[in-house]
Amino acid sequence: MQPYAAWAIDWARHESGNMSAAVSLQKRLVVGLTMGITLLWLVATLVTGRLVQRELDEAFDSALQETAQRLLPLAILEIFNREETIAPQRIAPLNAQQAHFSYLVRDAGGKILLQSINAxxxxxxxxxxxxxxxxxxxxxxxxxxxxxxxxIDIAEPLHYRRAAIWDAIIALLQPLLLLIPLSLLGVWLLVHLSLRSVRSYRDAIEERGAGDLSPIEAGQLPAEISPLADAVNHLMERLRCALDAERSFTANSAHELRTPLAAALAQIQRLHREAPEGPLQARITQIEASLRDLSRLSEKLMQLAKAEGGGLLSETPQDLAALLEFIVQDLRRSATAAIQLTLPAGAPVLATIDPDAFAILLRNLIENGLKHGTPEAAIEISLSSAALLTVINAGPVVPVPMLARLTGRFTRGDSGADGSGLGLAIAKTIASGVGATLTLTSPATGRHDGFEACVQFKIDTRKRIKAEFST
Ligand SMILES: Nc1ncnc2c1ncn2[C@@H]1O[C@H](COP(=O)(O)OP(=O)(O)OP(=O)(O)O)[C@@H](O)[C@H]1O
Ligand SMILES: [Mg+2]
Incomplete structure (x- = not known):
């Protein structure tokens, strides 16, 4: 059976990871909009510059014309009042503004009669x-x-006009110095706030356990993105249906095998008792062992189907300490070795895990300790108030490269005990389905030998507070 649920969540995570590797929408909008605003402002400045130039030209021309027409009668008076026309007279300007202009008073033939001092x-x-x-x-x-x-010919240097136009253009460009950082900041803030709901949606996907295929709360997503969230939920729903169908097939098949297997086992045991001593007895024992293996395998397959199912999380937080105590008491009855249990004192250890799933995980870890560990040594089980579950057993050291492979399906180590190699795979699937982490260590922490399996569960503090208030 494929771990589709884990694959779907990994895919969603991978896609959200890609989102950060791809070009950020926020960056694109900030740069694009600021560049657009700057460009528009520059075009507006250019157009306004042309208009200002035209208006200034008109104003300067009319000033030039007015000056000429005022000066002309005065100049004529001056020429006629002269006693003799010897040399053209040079007239000093009256004020600084007049110094911009220079003028000549000439007759029709071009002879200079009067001129300004700077002409x-x-x-x-x-x-x-x-x-x-x-x-x-x-x-x-x-x-x-x-x-x-x-x-009268009056002249004004062009650079005065150019300087005036440049002054106007610079005055128009100055706001850009403020506008660019303001627009960068404004657009960044706006996009950042608008994408807040998208980020919460991404966090909601990231926080999910591998087996959680329930619809994702879309919240206040923007209208453009909310159809995407609907499509994702739709896809999850279809995936969930497909997985449910596949899992129920596996679980039903394993369940259906139970009765005929039990019947066959009962028959074989009867035959065992009735058959005469000799080689037939040995063959019957072999068949009985094989049937037991088959029965264990179908049991493990049912557990794996449950581990890959969607119901690993409980709606209300469960007290792991109470569950642990109950399961250990139950196992002690049939255990071949002693089981030591250490529980945290005081407040309950709350986590949102389905009690059945927790029991399957724990049974597999303890069963491994009993089966693969040294039978004379006790198995040490502890739970910390930070929801760290530890199962330690004595036994030979398992090499690190092998440790890394043990959580694979149908993977077995050097142990001589019977087994199908599914126990740790089931434990790992349940752990990742509830957002917990399974760590295997050998030798066990603080020892020279043994095997240690740790599961760090996630405590939901919000739920914890709620649960404490309700008790
Ligand atoms: N507590 C342990 N101490 C020593 N070795 C272990 C322990 N737990 C697991 N192993 C090693 O890891 C292998 C895989 O364990 P796993 O639980 O997946 O399969 P299994 O116990 O062999 O079979 P199954 O659990 O399906 O009946 C085991 O075969 C064993 O070699
Ligand atoms: Mg096992």
Missing amino acids: TPDIFTARPKEGFTTTATHRLYSASALRTTIF
Whole structure:
């Protein structure tokens, strides 16, 4: 029989392990959304920059035009008030803002009549031409008066405009310094909170014992993921049905074998008594031994079917100490060696394990101690308050490489005792089905010989508190 339940849980664990190896959705969203926001902001900055540039150009042009038109009458007055036209006069700017501009006052032929102190004739066009002109370095505006006989050419360096546009663009980009970390943090927080339910769902899968195929509580999963949880539960349900069918077949087959085996054994025992002394007696003894082996094997197969079943966990917590005491008392009646039992004093040791499953596990471990250990030495069984069960027996040391293999099905060690090699496999399947761990050690802890089997059960503290309050 395949351990499908264990396989299904391992698969779910493997998949949830893969989730962390795969690219994190949270990381993807954080990086993607932040990059998207940054990109959009940059595009918005670019578009706004173009608009600002246009508006600034208009504002600068109108300032240039206004200055030219204010200066022109003053310049004409100045020219006409001069006594003689000897050399073009250089006028100092009135304020710092005017220092940006330089201007020339010329006649229609291009002769300079007046110029600002910072004016360089090279930056102007050779002949006056009304309106706006842009050169490589300057923006020029030309206006005329006195029926286009006198012209004023006013120039403004382009770098003033460029500096103003850059100032605007930098001001628009500055919020990005705050926006990028804020968006990283905000998206991370949002996704982290949104995925909280997904993480609890994953934890719920991870916490399961290998035999637990009951539906997983989906909680408040996001709408996109909750169909997945439904599909998983559906799959688990189908798996459970298939496993139940297979297990009930194994259990029923083993059970059905019981009666004919018992009948055959009874017949053989009768024959044993009735048959004359001689070789026939020896053959009857052999057949009887084989029938007993067959009967034990069918018993172990039934236990294995139970171990692989889904009902290993109990709904209410069970006191392991009380169960242990009861089972040991029962075994002492037929035991060939003494059994020493040490139980924790005080509070009960509570764990959610089905009492029948606990009994099967314990019987297999004790039966091994009785069967494979030194018969004269007592078997020591103890349970700690931390739910650690230990079964120790005296006997030859089992080599470590062999120890690792003993929990496999139909695997036997060097022991001369009878057996099918299923006991430890059953114990291990039950242990992992209830979330406990089985550890085999030889020689036993603190000794030079012997064999030690430890099972660490899981205590559910929440349930423990509840149970203590109810008692
Ligand atoms: N307490 C022990 N002391 C020494 N050897 C042990 C002990 N328990 C198990 N072993 C070794 O491990 C082997 C496997 O044990 P397991 O319980 O699986 O099978 P078994 O006892 O041989 O047969 P079965 O339990 O099916 O009747 C045994 O054959 C024995 O060699
Ligand atoms: Mg055994």
